[in-house]
Amino acid sequence: MRKKYTIQLGENELVLKELDLLKEDANVYKLIGPVLVKQDLAEANANVRKRIEYISAELKRLDATVQDLEEKQNSKKDTILKLQQRIQSLQSGKAKA
Known part of the structure; x- marks a missing residue:
């Protein structure tokens, strides 16, 4: 899951860099199914930024979950030891007795 989100984050950051290079009057198209739909540059930029925020939040959530599970695992290891x-x-x- 983390690998998937990391890849998506990289792709979206690359798209954002490309969008930042465009002029204000540039045509931007979004692929929806098999169709390319014209989209406003500002709207496309906002959508990509929101996607990046969402993916970053999911990565942080996954990292926190992994850290929590590792702490629980270490606690159980200590108990077992x-x-x-x-x-x-x-x-x-008993052997001495």
Whole structure:
């Protein structure tokens, strides 16, 4: 999912750079299905910026989710290690007895 969003972000940033190079009176077309529809440059620019904001927000959300899951995983690892150490100490205590 993250890879998909990263690719989309790069594509949209490239489109934004291309739109910034255009003159105000340039023709801009948007592909909708099999048809190219003429679009206002300012509208196209706004749409691309909104898409970039959305994708960036999704990437941040995914990163936060991954970080949260990693923290939970580390917490569980620590718990398991403590339990293993406790079991080993109990087993060594029984072996001595």
